[in-house]
Structure formats: structure tokens, C-alpha cells
Amino acid sequence: MSDATADPRFRRKPPKRPIRLSWADERIRGIVWQILVVGIIGSIIWWLWSNTVHNLEVRRIATGFGFLNREAGLPIAESLISYEPTDTYFRALVVGVLNTLKVAVVGIVLATFLGTAIGIARLSKNFLVSKIAAFYVEVIRDLPLLLQLLFWYTIMQGLPGPRQAMQPIEGVFLSNRGFKVPALVWEPAHTAALVACIAGIVLTWLYARSARAKQMADGQPRKIWPAAIALILGLPVLTWQVMGAPWQVDWPALRGFNFRGGMSISPEYAALLIGLVTYTAGFIAEVVRAGILSVNLGQWEAAQALGLRHGQLLRLIVLPQALRVIIPPMTSNYLNLTKNSSLAVAIGYQDIVSIANTTLNQTGQAIEGIAIIMLVYLTISLSISLFMNWYNAKIALVER
Amino acid sequence: MHQISRPGFLRAIGAAMIAAAVAMPAAAQQPAAGGSSPTMDAIRARGTLICGVNTGLAGFAQPDSQGVWRGFDVDYCRAVAIALFNDPDKVRYVPTTAQNRFTALQSGEVDMLARNTTWTLSRDTSLGFDFPAITFYDGQGFMVKASLGVRSASELNGATICVQPGTTTEQNLTDWARANRIQFQPVVIERLEEVVNAYLAGRCDAYTTDVSGLAATRSVQPRPAEHVILPDVISKEPLGPAVRHGDQRFADLVRWIHFGLVTAEELGLTSQNIGQAAGDARPDVQRLIGRTGDLGRMLGVDNAFMVNIVTRLGNYGQMFERSLTPIGIQRGPNALWPAAGGLQYAPPFR
Numbered sequence: 018m019s020d021a022t023a024d025p026r027f028r029r030k031p032p033k034r035p036i037r038l039s040w041a042d043e044r045i046r047g048i049v050w051q052i053l054v055v056g057i058i059g060s061i062i063w064w065l066w067s068n069t070v071h072n073l074e075v076r077r078i079a080t081g082f083g084f085l086n087r088e089a090g091l092p093i094a095e096s097l098i099s100y101e102p103t104d105t106y107f108r109a110l111v112v113g114v115l116n117t118l119k120v121a122v123v124g125i126v127l128a129t130f131l132g133t134a135i136g137i138a139r140l141s142k143n144f145l146v147s148k149i150a151a152f153y154v155e156v157i158r159d160l161p162l163l164l165q166l167l168f169w170y171t172i173m174q175g176l177p178g179p180r181q182a183m184q185p186i187e188g189v190f191l192s193n194r195g196f197k198v199p200a201l202v203w204e205p206a207h208t209a210a211l212v213a214c215i216a217g218i219v220l221t222w223l224y225a226r227s228a229r230a231k232q233m234a235d236g237q238p239r240k241i242w243p244a245a246i247a248l249i250l251g252l253p254v255l256t257w258q259v260m261g262a263p264w265q266v267d268w269p270a271l272r273g274f275n276f277r278g279g280m281s282i283s284p285e286y287a288a289l290l291i292g293l294v295t296y297t298a299g300f301i302a303e304v305v306r307a308g309i310l311s312v313n314l315g316q317w318e319a320a321q322a323l324g325l326r327h328g329q330l331l332r333l334i335v336l337p338q339a340l341r342v343i344i345p346p347m348t349s350n351y352l353n354l355t356k357n358s359s360l361a362v363a364i365g366y367q368d369i370v371s372i373a374n375t376t377l378n379q380t381g382q383a384i385e386g387i388a389i390i391m392l393v394y395l396t397i398s399l400s401i402s403l404f405m406n407w408y409n410a411k412i413a414l415v416e417r
Numbered sequence: 418m419h420q421i422s423r424p425g426f427l428r429a430i431g432a433a434m435i436a437a438a439v440a441m442p443a444a445a446q447q448p449a450a451g452g453s454s455p456t457m458d459a460i461r462a463r464g465t466l467i468c469g470v471n472t473g474l475a476g477f478a479q480p481d482s483q484g485v486w487r488g489f490d491v492d493y494c495r496a497v498a499i500a501l502f503n504d505p506d507k508v509r510y511v512p513t514t515a516q517n518r519f520t521a522l523q524s525g526e527v528d529m530l531a532r533n534t535t536w537t538l539s540r541d542t543s544l545g546f547d548f549p550a551i552t553f554y555d556g557q558g559f560m561v562k563a564s565l566g567v568r569s570a571s572e573l574n575g576a577t578i579c580v581q582p583g584t585t586t587e588q589n590l591t592d593w594a595r596a597n598r599i600q601f602q603p604v605v606i607e608r609l610e611e612v613v614n615a616y617l618a619g620r621c622d623a624y625t626t627d628v629s630g631l632a633a634t635r636s637v638q639p640r641p642a643e644h645v646i647l648p649d650v651i652s653k654e655p656l657g658p659a660v661r662h663g664d665q666r667f668a669d670l671v672r673w674i675h676f677g678l679v680t681a682e683e684l685g686l687t688s689q690n691i692g693q694a695a696g697d698a699r700p701d702v703q704r705l706i707g708r709t710g711d712l713g714r715m716l717g718v719d720n721a722f723m724v725n726i727v728t729r730l731g732n733y734g735q736m737f738e739r740s741l742t743p744i745g746i747q748r749g750p751n752a753l754w755p756a757a758g759g760l761q762y763a764p765p766f767r
Binding site: 075076077078079090091092093094102103171173174175178193194272273274275277284285362363364365367371374375378379380381382383 | 515516519520523539540542543544545573574575576577580582583584587588590591592594595601602603604605606607608611612614615618619620622661662663
């Protein structure tokens with residue numbers, strides 16, 4: 018709003034009054050109250066802090082973060098970065114943070130897709146589809162998550178042992194040691210192809226934008242998919258061919274106690290991911306359903322009257338309006354999924370809580386350990402919140 | 418049926434309790450310099466001893482079919498209750514996991530831990546604990562399924578091994594693997610039931626913990642012969658009760674209850690014959706049963722405390738036979754020194 022349209026009452030400055038050193042003066046009262054409140058809160062914090070430090074000393078409980086540089090000596094089953102038990106506690110904690118992120122990020126993406134699909138399914142006119150979706154939502158939402166995680170973990174453990182592993186497809190093994198799949202031996206050419214693919218996506222997006230701008234100008238729709246295929250698929254394949262087309266597959270094979278080679282997904286990770294995704298999807302489905310139902314029926318009818326097909330109707334008219342309702346509760350669900358991943362300790366997935374707990378147990382520094390856990394979750398949660406708030410502001414109704 | 422617990426939540430409460438406990442007014446927390454013991458005073462005022470025990474380990478601490486806690490560790494809780502109240506039932510048992518036991522003791526949630534806890538230097542110093550006595554000499558071993566055909570731990574290269582977190586077990590395992598150049602895949606699960614389930618379900622090739630714990634776990638399986646405890650012992654695990662550092666009087670009491678039990682076995686006093694010990698002329702016996710020496714009073718309890726304890730619980734050997742012999746644990750290093758060549762030995766009870 019510009020100054021010209023602003024309410025004139027707010028533009029006028031209040032007349033200056035001399036400050037009287039008296040309780041009757043509103044400003045003096047305000048200052049006194051504020052000093053009092055800040056002082057009380059400050060002294061409570063100081064009192065808690067000094068007593069904590071004093072009592073830790075009296076009980077000879079070690080304090081400080083010096084333990085972070087000590088050798089951890091704890092085994093970690095899966096890690097995104099290289100880790101040995103001889104590494105420091107700090108590195109062990111970083112592994113824990115990455116493990117938490119690994120399950121949270123993948124979980125959020127999968128839960129969003131599954132939840133949206135179920136939410137739309139529940140609105141389906143097909144009786145069977147909508148009832149199955151409703152049944153799913155009610156069952157999943159009403160059972161405690163921990164119970165579900167233990168359920169999935171028990172199922173994972175019920176798979177046959179590695180020597181009797183199921184082999185649904187050549188080279189893919191299902192056993193109680195996890196899922197083993199063949200892995201590509203990674204070469205620089207693959208990295209280059211990946212970069213080319215990302216570049217292709219960006220170029221496609223730019224092309225689509227300019228095509229839309231031109232359509233705005235002359236009304237002619239332009240085909241985007243030929244360019245998309247060429248850029249997103251053709252470019253990486255070409256890059257890979259130019260760099261010698263390396264293609265060597267590492268097949269998992271049973272050697273000794275266990276499988277060697279290939280890529281693996283541990284039963285703990287799989288159980289946690291499946292549990293979190295199915296659980297959170299139940300909530301997301303309801304959020305999506307509420308969002309879609311919030312769009313006025315008149316909007317649907319108007320879109321149909323314009324001759325839009327069902328897909329276009331959802332994509333162009335309903336979803337953009339529904340998203341405004343969906344995003345804020347969706348943020349809460351993403352935060353819940355991330356925080357719920359701390360239940361991993363129950364089924365032996367070593368996330369930040371598990372590793373920080375072991376650390377605080379071995380070093381005995383509970384306050385520092387808990388502080389680290391809180392800091393990590395706070396950072397992750399605030400990042401999610403910030404991103405979602407930015408996205409929310411971006412898609413918010415622009416009043417013209 | 419799984420017992421549902423919320424480990425994260427419980428620990429959060431535990432941590433909050435630590436914060437609350439350490440933030441209490443400093444004066445109330447000062448350990449007494451001379452006569453009184455804040456822990457003993459608190460127990461007496463409350464009327465019950467709060468004892469942190471295992472969540473359920475056959476032979477050491479497990480509720481029986483009536484829900485009464487039984488076992489070797491539990492007997493130490495009962496012994497302390499007898500010393501303080503002359504009543505073995507004035508104990509509230511708090512089941513603690515390997516991970517939350519220290520928080521429970523530090524925060525004052527429990528008065529003492531009687532929960533096969535290994536005495537180490539860092540626990541004795543930086544955790545703020547005291548370990549009054551070693552009640553059970555143990556060592557870490559491995560259990561595998563007999564069908565696996567493994568005869569020694571050195572054959573475990575490449576194996577998946579189940580282990581509980583937050584214990585010395587975890588560190589011993591990595592030390593041993595490094596020293597012997599053995600690669601292994603860990604599966605780290607906090608709750609005892611869950612980690613044993615994972616082993617039984619075949620998620621792991623081997624399960625590692627103290628040999629006594631392995632024996633206890635094996636004894637409760639439907640077919641114990643299907644599991645083999647490997648002969649290798651990879652660590653020293655002196656187990657005993659733990660109390661908070663700073664209350665020496667309470668630590669003294671727990672320490673001398675254990676030594677009293679060992680002394681009773683040395684002197685041949687059992688739950689059956691200690692009633693007639695008044696007629697025994699040996700000065701050692703007269704001191705133990707509190708007729709001379711005023712020793713109980715020095716510890717802040719009744720002079721006849723050892724008579725009361727041994728009458729109800731038996732001596733060290735009887736406690737061992739009642740709880741641990743049935744699950745297949747031999748006296749071994751826990752036999753008396755020098756009589757039976759073991760390590761259990763009490764300083765003079767005088």
C-alpha cells in the first residue's frame with residue numbers, strides 16, 4: 018500500500034509529551050514492567066544454569082563438549098560417509114544426522130506421493146476405491162506408530178535367511194539381512210551423465226517458460242515433450258556414450274555368512290521407512306482431501322463449462338487453490354515424520370537419537386547429549402518450516 | 418505380544434529429571450560430611466528402597482509368574498532393604514535398559530542400580546558413580562545357533578552380530594574385531610527382548626553380551642541345545658551394584674552387605690544354621706551376627722543385619738545356587754578365594 022491510500026490517522030504523529038517520573042505516566046509504567054519481566058526471566062535462567070553447573074561439579078559429573086574429539090568405538094551398521102569405530106564421537110554423530118536425513122527426506126517424498134494418491138482416491142466416485150482409501154486412512158491413523166514399526170520390523174525378520182534368500186528377479190535377493198540389488202560400478206562418466214540430466218531438466222524448464230510466453234503473445238500452443246525427451250534423456254545418454262559408455266554391474270553374491278557386493282537396503286531402514294511413509298500418508302491423505310473439498314463447487318463447474326478436461330481441471334483450477342489450504346498442515350506432517358523417525362531406536366536403525374544416546378551413555382554427559390539431539394531436530398525442523406513458509410508465501414492468493 | 422514402550426519419550430523424561438535434579442537448590446544436594454547419609458535418610462523417610470534392575474534377565478532379575486521380582490541382582494536389593502527395614506519386600510523395582518540406567522541413577526530416580534553393570538574407570542569417575550563391590554565376575558562372549566557350525570569366535574569374520582547399545586559390550590566388540598582383523602556387520606537394538614528376538618529370527622548370526630547374560634537367554638529358550646555359547650571370552654566384566662558418588666555411607670553399606678554375604682559363606686553360615694550361630698564360639702561368627710563389635714551400628718543399621726539377611730536370603734553361595742546354577746552358570750571365577758580358587762574374597766569383617 019502506498020502512503021496515498023493509507024489511513025490518514027496512522028500518518029499523523031502523536032503529539033510530544035514530556036516524560037514525567039511518575040507511576041501515572043504510561044511510558045514509565047511500561048519501562049518498569051519490561052525491566053521487571055526481563056529481570057525475572059533472566060534470573061530464573063541464571064539460577065537454573067548456576068545450580069546445574071554447581072551440582073554437576075558436586076557429583077563429579079564431567080561437563081563440556083571435549084568428548085566430541087574422543088574415539089567413539091561404537092559400531093554403526095549403515096552410513097552415508099565412511100565411518101570406522103576408531104573415528105571420533107563427532108563423526109559418529111554426523112553419521113547419525115545423515116541417517117536421520119536419509120530416512121526423513123526419502124520418507125517425506127514418498128509419503129507426499131502416497132498420501133496425495135490416497136487422498137484423491139478417497140474422493141473417487143468408484144465405491145470400491147474410495148472405501149479402500151477410507152479404510153486405509155482410518156486403520157493407519159488409529160494405530161500407534163511404534164506398534165506399526167515393530168510390525169514391519171517383525172515382517173522383515175520373518176523373511177528367510179541369507180542362505181535361503183528369495184530371488185524374485187535375477188540378482189535381487191530378499192532375506193532377513195535386507196534387500197540386495199545389483200549396483201552399477203560408479204565411474205566419472207556416470208557423474209557427467211547425471212550432471213547432463215540435471216542440466217537437461219533446467220533447460221526444459223526454460224524452454225517451457227519461453228514457449229508459454231510465446232503462447233501468451235500469439236495464442237499458438239507449442240509442443241514441449243519432444244524437447245523434454247531430447248534434453249532430459251538424450252543429453253545424458255549422449256554424454257555417457259562420448260565418455261566411453263562404461264557399464265559394469267556389481268552383482269550381490271552369497272559368500273560366507275552374508276551377501277557381498279551390490280547395494281543393500283537394511284531391514285531396519287526398510288521397516289522404518291515403510292512404517293513412517295504409510296503412517297504419515299494416512300494423515301497427508303486427509304489433508305489433501307480437505308484441500309480439494311475446500312475448493313468451491315462453482316470453480317469445478319466453471320472449469321467444466323470452459324471445456325477443460327478432468328486432468329487440466331485438477332491441474333490448472335483445483336490444485337492451485339487447494340494447495341493454499343494444504344500447505345500449512347502439510348508442513349506439520351513433514352515435521353511429524355521427521356521427529357517420528359526418532360522411534361528408530363526401537364527397531365535398531367541408528368539415527369541421531371540412537372547414536373547420541375549411546376554417546377551420552379558411554380561418556381555419561383546426558384545434558385550435552387540431549388542438547389545435541391535437540392539442536393539437530395530444531396535445525397532440521399526449522400529448515401523444513403522455512404522452506405514450506407517460503408513456498409506457502411509463493412503460492413498464496415495474490416490480491417490484485 | 419510386544420510390550421510397548423516409548424524409549425525416546427522415557428529418555429526425554431529421564432533427561433528432564435536429571436536437569437531438575439541437578440538444578441535443585443545446592444544446599445539440599447550437598448553430601449553429608451560425617452554421620453548421616455542423604456540416600457539412607459531418603460530411603461528411610463520414604464519407607465521403601467527404589468532399586469534399578471534389568472528389564473528382565475533370567476537368573477539376575479526377572480518377575481516370576483506371580484509378578485514378584487526374583488534373581489541374583491534382585492537379592493542384593495532385598496538385602497539392602499533387610500538391612501534398613503528388616504523387611505525384604507520394602508523395595509520398589511524400576512526396570513531399566515542398558516541405555517537409561519545411568520540417567521536413572523544420576524537423576525535420583527533410583528537409589529541404587531543392581532543391574533549387572535560393569536565397573537570401569539570412566540563410569541567410576543565421569544558418570545558420578547561409585548561401585549561398592551564386585552558381586553559377579555563375568556566376561557563377554559558370543560552365542561550362535563548350533564546349526565551354523567561355528568566353533569570359535571575367530572570364525573565369525575563377515576558375520577552379522579546383534580548387540581545392545583550403550584554398554585561396554587559394544588566397545589569390546591569393536592576392540593576385539595579390530596585386534597583380530599574381523600569384519601562384522603552390527604545390528605544395534607536397545608531393548609533386550611528386541612535384540613534377542615532379532616537374533617532368534619536370524620537377523621544376526623551371533624549375539625554378544627556377557628557370558629552370564631548369554632546363559633540366561635539360552636536357558637529360557639524352548640530348545641536351549643540349539644544355541645551354542647562359544648568358548649572365547651573377549652573381555653573382563655566385573656559386575657556389581659552402583660550408587661551415586663558422594664554418599665560414601667550408603668556405598669559402605671552396600672559394599673559390606675556383599676562382603677558380609679561372602680564372609681557368611683566362608684564361615685559356613687547358611688540360612689538354615691545362622692539361627693543357632695549364637696552358640697558358635699568363633700569370634701568371626703560372633704562379629705558377623707552382631708553380638709560383638711558393634712559393626713552394624715558403624716554402618717548405620719541394626720547390629721544383627723547380617724543375621725536378618727542370611728536368614729532370609731542365604732549366604733553368597735546360596736544366592737548363587739538359587740538363581741544362577743539353574744540357568745547353567747558355574748561358580749568358576751566367583752568361587753571363594755582361597756578355599757575354592759575363585760576371586761570372591763571379603764576383607765576382614767571387623
